[in-house]
Amino acid sequence: MNIKKKHHGAQSNQKQMQFFLQRMPPECQSVKNERSSINERKQDKKQQRKLLELGVMEKEDTLIDFFQASYVERLIGNFGSWKQGWAYFTEKRLILFTGLLEDNLIIPYNRILRLKRCTQSMLPIGIEITYEHPETGKTVSDKISMMKRDKWLKFLSEKSGIE
Secondary structure, three states: OOOOOOOOHHHHHHHHHHHHHHOOOHHHHHHHHHHHHHHHHHHHHHHHHHHHHHOOOOOOOOEEEEEEEEEEEEEEOOEEEEEEEEEEEEOOEEEEEOOOOOOOEEEEHHHEEEEEEEEEOOEEEEEEEEEEOOOOOOEEEEEEEOOOHHHHHHHHHHHHOOO
16 A cells, blocks of 8 residues: 655644654753753854944843843833833843834843832733933833743842842
């Protein structure tokens, strides 16, 4: 009996690859993990170079992690709306890219005065950061939201020395 194989395109190839990856022996999985960590390090270095080129990070600083996060775009006073951006945590500061038309949020950890949990709509994923603005010296509060809020709240607390 002749069985003809049907070609299902890229989706079929992905399923086959997942099937084989799940059944890899442990010693091969460690090679796969090493490759993914090498790719992550390359991506981190690429992002760090971009931050240096934009002048929002110093050469002595080190990028720890970055991911999509939301922030409150202030419209009138303390009122605003949630917008999507990118959060970069370095050894010395939090950098939040807010888009082309707005100033990016750059919050040095040593300027943070208070940290507080908040919500984004009804979701408990926000952090309110009160800090002394590096350029104006005024006390400012900004809200950001991200997954793993408690992990990053603890990180900010440790870096700023606030409990």
